[in-house]
Amino acid sequence: MEGKRISLNPRPCCNRRVLAAKKWTSGRGDGFVNSVRKLMRREICSKRDRAFSMSNAQERFANIDLQDEYDTHDPKGHSFSQLPFLRKRSKIIEIVAAHDIIFALAHSGICAAFSRDTNERICFLNVCPDEVIRSLFYNKNNDSLITVSVYASDNFSSLKCRTTMIGYIKKGKHDAGFPLFESESLKWPGFVEFDDVNGKVLTYSAQDSIYKVFDLRNYSLLYSISDKNVQEIKISPGIMLLIFTRATSHVPLKILSIEDGTLLKSFNHLLHRNKKVDFIEQFNEKLLVKQENENLQIVDVRNSQLTEVSRTEFMTPSAFIFLYENQLFLTFRNRTVSVWNFKGELVTSFEDHLLWHPDCNTNNIYITSDQDLIISYCKADSDVPSVVDGAIAGSINISNILTGKCLAKILASNSKRRKNKAHAEFQCTVVQALEDITALYYDEERNEIYTGNMQGLVHVWSN
Template identity: 60%
Template structure:
């Protein structure tokens, strides 16, 4: 039936007669689907198979009525598919989420033939979670990375292949289906970064030592670094020894080009381009009327070709809070000064008052939607590139003030944010909030029984719409569920969070080194 509707989705240019004809056609098909089977029993097929009580019959009728409304809405609305799809994903996708399993990274009795990890002697909090297909990786603060089979909830292996290896970061390379680990070792006093790529197939077979080292020619000793950019499919390394930046292909790790320039202070990566920020310099001879500029250069990230070089004037003797690049927009903020949004194509500058936009602790750019998120004092805000506040969230106070990408998740469509938040302790307020959220999802035929559950004072997992700020779902510990105490422990001080969009599962890590899986 859906294939017949596809050509008319989002169409609003037809006459009223055509629209009425479409409505009649939808209703007719649905009625025929539930019509009497007069050739056989003469009884309603629907009532014969599904009707067991008057309560169930009423509920099914409400569901079918709502199905008609959803199909009509999809047919008649100009935004058609987006509304239908977003409605299903927002309310139905996270409905009835609960704790389904736990993955413990603490194995003090590890007796591997290769080595015995000394870092497993005590528990350590989970600082990063990565999910790659059917494998979940949990990284602890002590540097132990454990791979789990999501289907069986069993430990597969440790990614540490040496007893003194401390893994600092993980990156799932979708382009070649491998996991990249960034580690330090006791042999050089944990001062140099070493990268290794291991195929997921080797990990499934418990052979993590079959991976290979990356960027062996580079000395990534502090302040050297490595940065993986999955948007552009590139890797940026900086060797502090010879002050050379290099750009590599993320698919085959081939070197693309090098940048040798001792004056570079920082590099920012955006889709298709790189922004080179140089050390600020003073211009002019007068000490009373001193002018200060920051030299900037924009490169094509694929070839390293210079696209534009220019100077940006700044106030002297003022600290630079940040300089960020987003496509053709440049965001510059100095201490206690207004935010400047510069269009690098036209050199025009739009200023946003410092009382309206205060320096955030972190940024996340939403490239698909031409917006950006700011994080400040447990709060999240959404802005556009006119300096206008687009969204404030109604119930999304972050638990941790030092937000990073390991304890929040933005969906690939960049329409939802999932975070570990402070839960409202006032039961009356929370009940009103739940009534409001569930009433919006009641059109889907959802059950309202859980609105009466007593909610713990622990934190909660909040799923909010980035465009509207509405809280679409909230995962809390509920007394009505048999594993209530286990959920309380799982939601006590969540230290890492990840959402698997393919499996529709949320993974959280806590201070005890346990990864919990939430699903419906």
Template identity: 65%
Template structure:
């Protein structure tokens, strides 16, 4: 069986099998904090060892997350907690330990977890210092206290510091992600009086796009510069293993190689819709809204979960409302409120706000604007 056929078989006959609710009326912490009682959309989902972690916009986290907002915390400041899955399975979410307690992470401060390089980047606006920690041990590796840093971009093994733009250029520095050593410092020449729409770093390629200008692709090692026609997208995803770039604009998804050449493109996905890229970077799983009159006449307001081959753009499977027939049956679960329902699949595919694919269990998890999480399995 070839890889395409195997992928088709993997997603064949996927249907809704369970529903979880991030709202637990028995949670006394939520009663004490009325803000957490408000039902809000699910903004992120991850899974590990059979446990689903869903984070709602209100700060409520079902089954606890490695990075979460705790009920007793001050919401004006970000708090990070690391909790072992062992403790979560034992119902001891409070057994975790706080991270980065010395850092002031009030907005516009942030913490960014970089699984590619196994690093954590924090920014404390109080003293304008960036810090890099080891993701495994949380040990501080080094600090960056450069002045006038506007943004930081992280790529495999390196980090790009973008400084405040001058009239005709933007100062840039490339650092080693391991120890913060400066590998290169240079000024990238800009078109005067043209807005800089994006600056990105993809391995050793610097991507710079100004309004109404071509995309510039600069090899930071050889200084070779390529310019290609390119409409600024609303989102990027870098596929490091495949050396490809995914761009999102309106309903269009395009795949580019590192030379700026279009590999393939497909339509039906909005840039704001949630996506998941498989670990081999061969499939993109995305929620696609039914927002055309033709779609709505067929499926109502329900969208679909589409599984596509990234290199060819070919849709190999779809999870649709019309595919599902559920039985009215309660089922127990260690993760909170769970039940199977009948004739609700169209509703569960209307307003999906988060999506995750568990590659080990071959299950798709989706979250919606009502704070509900759904499991799709075959």
């Protein structure tokens, strides 16, 4: 399982890994954005006044409604671009916000910046006429936006990174940035991963099988890892787990300090012969290993203490989100979200929280910086009218992570706007805005939710 290793988490709370595509075409997303790129590795705070926190959250989201609409499509056909597919409408795949600017990335590779102050489009971030932007990352360490792109002139085969100060983008100077990691050959299966928790960048050059770790503050090279037997690297706060080529009955593992690459521990984990490994994940001192049709193993790497969870109780999820301070983790499987602890116990099951997308599209999930709330695009209640003029609307659910309780819900039936008719300056009705949302982001400072849809439109939900 990939992390946000643009194999790509554009959110301020995730690792983001972007993989170079094996083959790129304008009509498909294969190899573009790993479905778990949004997995969040942010700290969750233990709050004493939980009842007050829940009440406050309910009040914050009580009267949220559709307020504004932005369009990433240029009626003039993105005349700056040489690529025909960039001139077509395309669904929103990623939304990032910083300093009252909304950045919306479309599947085609067009990325637009909008001002919440003026309600206008500031600029498109594509600098070159043959540039296709693959992913975004807001670097809070130096208040800049990093774009990861591929180019037609390179047959879309290599990832190129560029950083631009938010201040320049506000002034419409989207071309005032500079390239990053120019020395690295990021062709498939190479990647770049942005680790916001540790303030690091991990790159992998498949050409020479070298991993490199850079400082996210100034992009200086810290150290390299050169070993052709390394199959995967997983990042946790303070450490990296190196997973080596599997032997018949075990997999060699190493734990390194992420600050300087110092070896902290080297060991082998025993495996069942002839059974594939579903996943190996590192969570602080805990190692999670799951093989096909076998129990989940939770190993404390400090003392080798083993906890097993029955395979009938814990089935392989499609994605994880780790909550470090509370020593919990979320799992996503078959449209449902669950919270577990490291004793292998199910802590929380969410009420009324059936995710809209079956493939665990974590672009439609946001976890707050305190990680007490999860905001998700869900199926609406069956008893709530959600079909108007052929449009099938979902709901945006705000739930408490520790209790599973649904605190608030944005439904078309609750909107004060006219649901069957678009607002004068809007292309979408409320029902249409809640139909097939493809990206979701919550701006915690402004208390606004931003959603994108199949038509390349971005909607602002605010009270």
